[in-house]
Amino acid sequence: MSTDFLNVARLESGRSQFQVEAFSPGILLNDCFQLILSQAEEKGLFCNIEIPVDLPDIQGDCDKIKQAVINLLSNAIKYTPKGGKILLKAESYPEVIHIIVKDTGIGIPEKYRNRLFSKFFRVPGSERHAQGTGLGLSIIKRIIEGHGGEIDFKSETDIGTTFTIHLPISA
Template structure:
């Protein structure tokens, strides 16, 4: 299947008759293949257009905020303290735009299959310990207690270590970010000879029940955090896609104002998926 000089896929046809395909059969199949290739390419373009439209929509809020701040900074009656506050607000919005752009690029590459995955033997327990060490200072700064519970045996899987690490870091970051002072984040892992799992449980703000079916959708943010917490709405979508590519699943359970638990299940051997 070729469209715009790019191979889109392969059309396989089986002839159940004893006779070979004749020239007329080949002509018909060639036309069908061309139409199928165009359909596949159009679907990809529509998906790309939808993603761009959503990105533009998400860019409007921080851009409008910075435009308002820039206008206010022109006032001559502002104190130095007020100017500093406005400057800090601009820095926060620029950081948000940078995060949004980076997340968008990664998500689009995942969707297009342009990110390279490299499988190796990974001890999930060691990886979780490393991620906890990385996030410990951030948790301590927010007076949040990190607890890690692991079995007394290795949890070996075949996976892209950096990509799985990215998933863990994202889930831990969220568990700290959407928690409250003095809260807790509990990480646990378990497994057998076929599936290895880990969960990240927090005592934070939780997710409204009506929002739970949508948490892994791109650009979606739960209604109870949109105003109070900055974010791109792409982190969980990226996590979900990475886990899917590994042949695994990610799920969430949550209770509003009580916390959330995200659980990831990964097959022990995923080389065929990557």
């Protein structure tokens, strides 16, 4: 997507300012889920969402965080073969929330894990599963770190991958 290039350029130049406001992460996550659901189901994936009812409001740029979550979900769809499962989940802690995107897809081989968030990096062979620029994860990382948060993942080849965003409640 050419918008990936624009987004990464804006984020790098500092021209992309965050529009900080209070928002409900539960509503945001439900919106993201609804946006990707038909695409996932068309591919023959089973999708679930688990959001606690008592999630606190977050201070941050709602649109940017939405972009990050949709990107993770779209990766989960791209790199999970038919019949697989995708779970979008949130957990609440005293000062952070966790946003978790879990899939039962192809996984990420151990030797590539330290390069995963690098600009333009794609695991060799990814093009067999889906097209991409290799920019999505670098954009997501910038957005989350720009909010004082962190992103990490666990993965097992042919078992699946789980990305976790740690987002402070007040940016």
